[in-house]
Amino acid sequence: MNKLTAFIAGLLFGLGLLLAGMANPSKVLAFLDLAGAWDPSLALVMIGAIGVAIGPLTWARHQSRSLLGKPMQLPTKRELDPRLIGGSLLFGIGWGIAGICPGPAVAILLTGRWQAIVFMLAMLAGMLLFTALETRRNH
Amino acid sequence: MNIDWLNFTPWSSLAGGALIGLAASLFVVANGRIAGISGLIGSLLQRSSEGAGEKALFLLGLLVAPLLWGLFAALPPIEFKSGGVGLIVAGVLVGIGTRYGSGCTSGHGVCGISRLSPRSMVATACFMFSGFLSVFVLRHLLGAWI
Numbered sequence: 001m002n003k004l005t006a007f008i009a010g011l012l013f014g015l016g017l018l019l020a021g022m023a024n025p026s027k028v029l030a031f032l033d034l035a036g037a038w039d040p041s042l043a044l045v046m047i048g049a050i051g052v053a054i055g056p057l058t059w060a061r062h063q064s065r066s067l068l069g070k071p072m073q074l075p076t077k078r079e080l081d082p083r084l085i086g087g088s089l090l091f092g093i094g095w096g097i098a099g100i101c102p103g104p105a106v107a108i109l110l111t112g113r114w115q116a117i118v119f120m121l122a123m124l125a126g127m128l129l130f131t132a133l134e135t136r137r138n139h
Numbered sequence: 140m141n142i143d144w145l146n147f148t149p150w151s152s153l154a155g156g157a158l159i160g161l162a163a164s165l166f167v168v169a170n171g172r173i174a175g176i177s178g179l180i181g182s183l184l185q186r187s188s189e190g191a192g193e194k195a196l197f198l199l200g201l202l203v204a205p206l207l208w209g210l211f212a213a214l215p216p217i218e219f220k221s222g223g224v225g226l227i228v229a230g231v232l233v234g235i236g237t238r239y240g241s242g243c244t245s246g247h248g249v250c251g252i253s254r255l256s257p258r259s260m261v262a263t264a265c266f267m268f269s270g271f272l273s274v275f276v277l278r279h280l281l282g283a284w285i
Contacts (some may be wrong), residue, residue: 005188012199013174013245014161014204018215020155021148023205026218030143032156032274037143041152043254046248048156053253056164061254066171074254075173077243087239088247092266093234095211096273098221101244102237103178105230106201108217115219115226126234127181133188 004067014107020045023107025099032096165251166197171210175246176201235238 021041023066030039063072095101100108100119108116161173170193179194205214222228237243240262242251247266251259277283 002170002193005165005174006196007172007200008192009162009166009170010200010202011162011204011207012158012165012200013197014201014246015208016155016158016160017164017201018155018205019158019206020152020156020225022159022214022218026216026220027146028275030146030207032270033278034140034271035145035275035279037141039143039146041146041148044149044152045159046252048153049160049249050156050253052157052160053163053247053249056168057250058173060171060174060253066169068169068171070169072167073256074167074173075251077241077258080258083239084241084258084262087236087241088226088262088265089236089269090232091236091240091243092191092236092269093270094236095244095266095278097232098219098226098229098265100229101233102180103201103243104197105233106176106180107182107204110202111205111214111217113217113219113276115221116212116217118223118226120229122230123178123234124184126231126236127177127184128234129231130160130181130235130238131185135150 005068009084013103016049017104017107018049018138022101023104025104027097028101029096032099159245159249160253163245163253168248170195173246174241174251175250177234177243178241178246181238236266 017023022045027039028042029040060072060074066072098119105120106121109120166172166174166193183191183194208214247259247262252263273279
């Protein structure tokens with residue numbers, strides 16, 4: 001059952017990205033281009049998503065188990081450390097170059113565009129680089 | 140500021156956002172997990188076996204979404220502005236940045252803000268700021284997309 005809900009959640013997430021316009025890099029870039037012809041649509045994606053998710057996530061914060069009896073695994077870290085800030089700044093620079101963030105990168109992978117495959121391979125390389133650097137740091 | 144009314148899609152963006160919110164809600168309420176895409180991919184890459192099946196199935200659903208969509212309607216436009224070099228630089232920055240920053244648009248932007256997490260609010264402010272700045276520098280100072 002939990003496998004099925006995971007699959008359905010992923011599917012809905014992908015359909016939502018496509019409907020919202022988030023899977024279109026040029027629309028994302030038009031949202032990030034405040035000084036150009038600004039397309040504010042993606043602000044509404046955030047409002048729609050948070051508007052729906054805030055109730056269930058607030059509920060989840062006060063539970064120790066999910067409805068299917070799984071442990072509730074919410075992040076517990078509180079510090080605003082340089083890794084959080086530096087990492088997020090780097091992510092935004094990359095997001096502003098191509099207009100693609102990780103969710104859409106997965107959602108457009110099978111649409112037959114070479115650009116989607118190149119971006120995905122580079123993103124996976126970036127993530128593996130992080131893992132390699134972390135492993136070195138911890139030794 | 141010039142608003143591009145011609146390409147403004149308030150209703151489909153709001154509805155798409157609501158679907159994203161519904162998906163994130165289902166994953167946390169049923170599975171007890173945060174629908175953060177960079178975190179899900181990163182944890183599978185690190186071969187952590189904890190919940191690997193559920194995580195992989197969420198990503199599989201995300202992967203096949205355009206195929207399901209395509210059965211019923213034409214896919215919405217997907218237009219790229221970057222060439223090969225731009226995509227590679229952007230991909231590496233997104234990959235390493237989201238791992239150091241512990242999240243991306245979904246994990247911090249949607250789920251984190253919905254949890255009222257201060258870390259996620261700071262992270263979202265940071266990547267929005269550098270996203271705006273990155274586009275400004277490339278588009279208006281250098282005058283080109285890479």
